[in-house]
Amino acid sequence: MNEARFQIWRGTGDKGHFDEHVARIDEGMVVLDAVHQIQAEQAPDLACRWNCKAGKCGSCSAEINGVPKLMCMTRLDQLDLTKPVTVEPMKAFPHIRDLVVDVSWNYRAKMKVRKFKPRPPDAADGTWRMDQKDVDRVQEFRKCIECFLCQDVCHVLREHDKHEEFVGPRLMVYTAALEMHPLDVEDRRGDLKHEHGIGFCNITKCCTNVCPEGITITDNAIIPLKERVVDKFYDPLGKLLSIFSSADVSTGSKP
Amino acid sequence: MGQYEKFEFDVLVVGAGGAGLRAAIEAAASGVSVGLICKSLLGKAHTVMAEGGMAAAIGNVDDRDNWQVHFADTMRGGQYLNNHRMAQLHAQEAPDRVRELEEWGAIFDRTRDGRILQRNFGGHKFPRLAHVGDRTGLELIRTLQDHGIHQGIEVHMEHTVSSLIKDGDRVVGALAYDRERGRFKLFSAKAVILATGGTGRAFKITSNSWEYTGDGHSLAYNAGADLIDMECIQFHPTGMVWPLSVRGILVTEGVRGEGGILRNSEGRRFMFDDIPDLYKHQTADNVEEGWRYTQGDKEARRPPELLTRDHVARCIMREVRDGRGSPHGGVYLDIAWIKERMANAEEHIRRKLPSMYHQFKQLANVDITAEAMEVGPTTHYTMGGIKVDAESQMSAVPGLFACGECAAGLHGANRLGGNSLSDLVVFGKRAGEYAARFAAENGHGGIDDSLVEELSRQALAPLERESGEQPYAIQAELQEHMQDLVGIVRREDEMLRALEIITGLKERADNASVPGNREYNPGWHTAVDLQSLLTVSQAIALSAIERKESRGGHFRDDYPDKDPGHFAKVNVRVRKGADGNMEVDQLPIPPIPGDLQQIIDTESR
Numbered sequence: 135m136n137e138a139r140f141q142i143w144r145g146t147g148d149k150g151h152f153d154e155h156v157a158r159i160d161e162g163m164v165v166l167d168a169v170h171q172i173q174a175e176q177a178p179d180l181a182c183r184w185n186c187k188a189g190k191c192g193s194c195s196a197e198i199n200g201v202p203k204l205m206c207m208t209r210l211d212q213l214d215l216t217k218p219v220t221v222e223p224m225k226a227f228p229h230i231r232d233l234v235v236d237v238s239w240n241y242r243a244k245m246k247v248r249k250f251k252p253r254p255p256d257a258a259d260g261t262w263r264m265d266q267k268d269v270d271r272v273q274e275f276r277k278c279i280e281c282f283l284c285q286d287v288c289h290v291l292r293e294h295d296k297h298e299e300f301v302g303p304r305l306m307v308y309t310a311a312l313e314m315h316p317l318d319v320e321d322r323r324g325d326l327k328h329e330h331g332i333g334f335c336n337i338t339k340c341c342t343n344v345c346p347e348g349i350t351i352t353d354n355a356i357i358p359l360k361e362r363v364v365d366k367f368y369d370p371l372g373k374l375l376s377i378f379s380s381a382d383v384s385t386g387s388k389p
Numbered sequence: 390m391g392q393y394e395k396f397e398f399d400v401l402v403v404g405a406g407g408a409g410l411r412a413a414i415e416a417a418a419s420g421v422s423v424g425l426i427c428k429s430l431l432g433k434a435h436t437v438m439a440e441g442g443m444a445a446a447i448g449n450v451d452d453r454d455n456w457q458v459h460f461a462d463t464m465r466g467g468q469y470l471n472n473h474r475m476a477q478l479h480a481q482e483a484p485d486r487v488r489e490l491e492e493w494g495a496i497f498d499r500t501r502d503g504r505i506l507q508r509n510f511g512g513h514k515f516p517r518l519a520h521v522g523d524r525t526g527l528e529l530i531r532t533l534q535d536h537g538i539h540q541g542i543e544v545h546m547e548h549t550v551s552s553l554i555k556d557g558d559r560v561v562g563a564l565a566y567d568r569e570r571g572r573f574k575l576f577s578a579k580a581v582i583l584a585t586g587g588t589g590r591a592f593k594i595t596s597n598s599w600e601y602t603g604d605g606h607s608l609a610y611n612a613g614a615d616l617i618d619m620e621c622i623q624f625h626p627t628g629m630v631w632p633l634s635v636r637g638i639l640v641t642e643g644v645r646g647e648g649g650i651l652r653n654s655e656g657r658r659f660m661f662d663d664i665p666d667l668y669k670h671q672t673a674d675n676v677e678e679g680w681r682y683t684q685g686d687k688e689a690r691r692p693p694e695l696l697t698r699d700h701v702a703r704c705i706m707r708e709v710r711d712g713r714g715s716p717h718g719g720v721y722l723d724i725a726w727i728k729e730r731m732a733n734a735e736e737h738i739r740r741k742l743p744s745m746y747h748q749f750k751q752l753a754n755v756d757i758t759a760e761a762m763e764v765g766p767t768t769h770y771t772m773g774g775i776k777v778d779a780e781s782q783m784s785a786v787p788g789l790f791a792c793g794e795c796a797a798g799l800h801g802a803n804r805l806g807g808n809s810l811s812d813l814v815v816f817g818k819r820a821g822e823y824a825a826r827f828a829a830e831n832g833h834g835g836i837d838d839s840l841v842e843e844l845s846r847q848a849l850a851p852l853e854r855e856s857g858e859q860p861y862a863i864q865a866e867l868q869e870h871m872q873d874l875v876g877i878v879r880r881e882d883e884m885l886r887a888l889e890i891i892t893g894l895k896e897r898a899d900n901a902s903v904p905g906n907r908e909y910n911p912g913w914h915t916a917v918d919l920q921s922l923l924t925v926s927q928a929i930a931l932s933a934i935e936r937k938e939s940r941g942g943h944f945r946d947d948y949p950d951k952d953p954g955h956f957a958k959v960n961v962r963v964r965k966g967a968d969g970n971m972e973v974d975q976l977p978i979p980p981i982p983g984d985l986q987q988i989i990d991t992e993s994r
């Protein structure tokens with residue numbers, strides 16, 4: 135029988151420590167299976183969130199060996215099992231208990247984004263017409279499972295604690311989905327600049343790298359939003375700078 | 390003890406999947422105050438798992454479709470145990486509910502002329518499912534969530550309702566605890582809507598998450614409501630079977646809708662070997678015609694892989710039992726074969742079935758554009774549930790409403806794929822509307838403090854006990870036995886044994902103990918949920934013993950045929966007897982009015 139060692143963060147609020155557990159491992163097992171096994175057999179009160187166990191609900195976010203990941207989609211055979219696997223809660227949010235953190239800020243921040251406002255229906259029966267290609271562009275953003283791993287990794291939130299000033303990559307994706315929605319007529323550019331802190335993002339792309347849905351957060355959502363903001367608040371110098379900076383970062387990606 | 394916060398709402402909605410959210414939105418729109426309790430975080434409910442789409446006879450792809458055909462398909466699929474009025478309302482109102490989602494920001498895949506695209510699905514005569522790739526459920530719940538958060542609904546995330554509170558005959562509130570701190574909260578409400586989903590965690594192999602412990606079923610039962618059709622559990626034919634860790638995770642029917650075929654270990658398309666008479670006239674009898682159907686040929690009949698779920702699941706079981714299964718006890722589901730028929734097949738598969746592609750690649754190391762998947766039946770859906778009035782969704786208990794999976798009636802003995810998402814919004818809206826109306830006509834009830842204290846003491850008991858068994862082990866045993874003894878193929882003697890076992894497990898659950906304190910303690914939550922799970926398991930077993938025939942999701946080895954006489958005309962009912970014990974009996978199915986019967990007759994010709 136194969137075994138692997140796990141260092142799991144235990145504790146409440148600011149206080150905590152790693153507990154080491156040994157779990158039996160089988161072919162195809164994911165980190166969440168190991169956590170459940172430990173919960174059922176060794177630590178019944180070990181707190182963790184999960185729902186779908188299929189990478190679809192975004193509940194089981196954690197930091198595995200220091201990397202923000204979904205526990206249910208991280209296979210043990212992709213990890214180095216010669217050393218203990220560390221499993222810790224996300225760091226950018228207040229800690230509740232063990233692997234569970236308080237993500238309610240994300241829900242509050244979402245309320246600040248102006249809601250969807252459709253143009254009047256295109257047809258007499260109250261329906262709309264949309265092109266599949268316009269739909270495809272937004273569907274990338276609508277794949278988001280709200281796991282908040284991108285929020286966890288973004289240094290603006292994680293290190294600089296700008297939760298009041300910056301809504302973070304998840305909500306940039308959300309805003310992009312609304313702004314690029316073929317039917318939407320609302321204008322969120324002023325909010326992006328003044329309320330949602332789009333200027334704080336310096337395009338490090340860490341968010342894109344952790345997104346389990348493979349959403350190209352920086353290139354496809356944030357940069358186009360930045361360009362829209364610049365277009366609205368046109369001033370010659372700013373425009374010039376933005377051309378340089380976006381040309382700089384978008385090298386190698388789609389225009 | 391004795392410490393609890395109090396909240397007051399006109400309407401309290403328990404459960405925040407598609408049905409609960411839609412109900413809350415509707416109630417709030419009519420101007421009453423609304424509280425919404427979710428067991429998990431908002432937007433994480435099981436609705437996200439729905440993949441294939443949402444059935445509505447919009448007729449965008451085939452204009453021969455209309456509500457009458459959808460109604461007849463639903464009744465045939467449910468083998469006529471359905472509540473005909475619910476099936477009618479559902480078919481009539483689903484198109485408006487779909488359009489309304491678009492108004493709230495949902496983006497469905499499009500036809501060439503820019504309208505909502507619809508896809509084929511098992512049991513639906515015409516392409517009827519509005520969809521977004523294979524993540525329609527996520528689109529639905531996110532649309533409702535993002536619309537709902539601006540409607541003034543007060544959301545309580547990560548709360549579990551442990552009891553409903555009554556004043557006389559009427560339900561007037563609910564007692565819940567929050568996961569984070571384990572604090573009790575008393576919600577006083579003029580009307581309560583249950584939208585808690587299904588009971589799939591009663592079985593070992595399941596596509597359902599930990600939340601699906603039949604809480605709503607059990608709360609309603611204990612409050613005096615009737616449960617009907619509890620024997621009708623849907624085992625989805627295609628769940629993942631390997632690796633073990635992912636056993637049970639759903640593989641969408643959309644794979645078959647896009648042309649995926651089922652083969653046994655001998656490479657035979659075994660579904661052609663067994664086509665039920667009821668469906669012969671609608672089913673292709675050769676490979677060529679089946680393929681043309683999946684590619685939108687209106688003259689073609691559907692391939693047998695798209696027969697109803699109960700039938701496909703049993704055919705798979707038979708192949709496995711007779712030694713023609715795949716290495717890990719399933720059969721092969723192959724979509725990669727379409728390469729023989731189309732040029733850009735790989736890209737097509739990735740675009741049409743992105744999450745399936747992702748899921749198999751990541752969890753099973755299988756590239757579905759190149760190789761076949763191994764699949765087998767998994768517990769998927771609870772057709773049975775709380776008996777409600779078709780128009781208002783109110784249960785037998787005044788002030789208590791139910792909608793979505795926890796309510797019964799629409800799907801009869803077997804649910805058609807795609808009829809669940811539409812169920813959520815059609816009857817979610819109705820429940821919200823009628824609950825708000827009920828709240829406008831009734832005041833708050835009186836709630837007895839000592840009762841609340843007693844109920845919270847009961848819920849806390851597992852934490853107080855010094856010694857006792859862990860709830861996890863009891864739950865695992867229950868799931869094992871339900872799977873073996875009350876699963877896809879049932880027999881009287883085995884189910885009687887299951888009942889005995891459940892009685893024993895109940896005793897053990899009543900003495901279970903969990904270490905730790907109330908703060909985010911999953912051991913404690915499991916102990917509380919286990920009580921609901923045991924109640925619904927008993928209801929399922931009792932009902933399954935009572936129905937001495939095979940129909941839809943309920944299959945009995947000792948009564949393998951459908952009984953066109955007696956059992957075609959009754960629903961099995963379970964309720965709490967005066968002595969506190971569970972009672973089972975039969976209710977005659979109300980006769981179908983002439984005009985609806987005529988639709989059914991016309992459509993089955």
Ligand code: SF4
Nearest residue numbers: 288335337338339341
């Ligand atoms: S690209 Fe922007 S949003 Fe993404 S992690 Fe970097 S700073 Fe944060």
Ligand code: SF4
Nearest residue numbers: 278279281282284345
């Ligand atoms: S954008 Fe990606 S990483 Fe961020 S919340 Fe959504 S799915 Fe998670």
Ligand code: FES
Nearest residue numbers: 186187192194206
């Ligand atoms: S449990 Fe749903 S994403 Fe991991």
